[in-house]
Amino acid sequence: VTPIRVVQWGLGAMGAGMARLVLSKPGLRLAGCVDSRPDLAGRDAGTVLGTGPLGLPVSADPARLLAEQRPDVVLIATTSWLAEQMADLETIVTAGADCVSIAEEMAAPAVADPALAERLDKLARAHRVSVVGTGVNPGFVLDLLVVMLTGGCHEVRSVEARRVNDLSPYGPTVMRTQGVGLTLAGFAAGVADGTVAGHVGFPQSVRMISDALGLGVDRVEETREPIVSAVRRETPHVVVEPGMVAGCDHRCVGYRGATPVIRLTHPQQVRPDLAGQATGDHIVIDGTPPVHMTISPEYAGGLATQALAVNLIPHVRRAGPGLKSMLDLPVPAALMGEPAYLRQP
């Protein structure tokens, strides 16, 4: 078996985890790492990853690295936004490599920018490579899994999914974008000026579900409400006193005309357990037959995003050329041993 040669672009918390996972899989070979941070350029990637020396210097010149290494696949973890990632995606595609991105907007890129999505699709077809966006959410829990659970339904009237998680492991950036530790007035001001953004990816998840089922959603509404804590909650990065905001109860509804057909809810907060709230994922299909699913505790966030990107490698290799979504590919599977598809390039 010839291992699949992989370049990891972006060595933040997600990207570093993806690179370490690539290193752990016998069917994959880490062929290089890219990061734009000046303090990383030229350092041995293994030192940065904490795995011991690998003889792979971190490159700040991705076009050159890709031309020299000619990897089969590039995993990119640099930003949530399509517009910010577009030039890098074009570099990857032009170099003739398949690409897996964990940018949230890449789960359904036409939502953010149909013109960019079309340009990327055409470029990928021209270079005979495939590009796909994935991640735990959007890309898996609140969309792909919802779609799959309707597979046994004769009819679906509406779907509802709720993901309750604990933000405690995260640092200052997440605390700020979720409004953790703010007063009620501060939270309202943050929502108004966009600094309290909540979850990135609801419109993408709604689009994926609506397109897959043909639910005809023509309007999406998002609301962000403060989760006011009745108790003191503390993490290494924040203290929330009673009466302060512990997180953002972010909801999204997809309407077909006046009818709500998709409801997604993702309250994100620190230490929900202290308020008697268990974490978990809950999907309800109002259909014939109905479906009620629970994953408890919730499907892991960061770890799952890293794994999904790496586990998709065989799928993106086998996909036909163009811009793909998780709805176009076979179900992802953990890559243990030598999965059958590593033997079928």
Next chain:
Amino acid sequence: VTPIRVVQWGLGAMGAGMARLVLSKPGLRLAGCVDSRPDLAGRDAGTVLGTGPLGLPVSADPARLLAEQRPDVVLIATTSWLAEQMADLETIVTAGADCVSIAEEMAAPAVADPALAERLDKLARAHRVSVVGTGVNPGFVLDLLVVMLTGGCHEVRSVEARRVNDLSPYGPTVMRTQGVGLTLAGFAAGVADGTVAGHVGFPQSVRMISDALGLGVDRVEETREPIVSAVRRETPHVVVEPGMVAGCDHRCVGYRGATPVIRLTHPQQVRPDLAGQATGDHIVIDGTPPVHMTISPEYAGGLATQALAVNLIPHVRRAGPGLKSMLDLPVPAALMGEPAYLRQP
């Protein structure tokens, strides 16, 4: 949009439900029905289906019907066994139609007979059509869903899935093959002579999971134990007195060497509620991270099998030629409105 033209082969409980579902979908057109039962031949399919006249006589001559109608897809629901269905599958493929089968052995046909599976794959490639086996189980709950839930895992040590259902809606044939209403001695004799068969499809589910993840299962063991009832249980078809058998606790373990890596359990009985047992599907991934999933009550059996077959139609149309499994196709989705893929032939 040109509707996809579908022939339904087999009008038993499953096949009739599939035909009615095809009739209900605007993107699909029922182009004919096949059944070998002499009392059905020539009757209007709509009368048989209870939908009112359709102007489609039930055909007992499938080769002729397929030659005349040239359907895009044939759904076949005639038997659980590959060897019994092989000639009919060859007729379908030779006629140039894609095919969805709900025969349990067709979920992973190489398990039952690698030579037949290879012959079918070659024939399908020669005729540029695709063939896939599906159903709620095997094909969805105890295999595809298990695989999908490992997609976010860095590593998987073992998987376990348990499906608890209620056989009350089923008739005499199912009561007999599950041993319902027997004495303990009768159950043991039935297991010994094969009349108490339990669930059909465990080795297929194990193969699907092992192949998708690369778990390297080299041995499968099945056990069938009586579910002895402590209470009286009654359905329209059977009475189980205390001390009698209410069903079959059928289990399957897939080993890699001496290590059990896949455990599937499917206790099937009448009225588990009377013994305080709730129905449901439970999947546990012993991995990094771990996953615990529950669907409660269980993912519906017969209804879901019918829906999966029909909902796969766009996927089997778009699949490349050859013998496919649920692991090769995108996730199934309920066909509501005009799903995007109906517009992309």
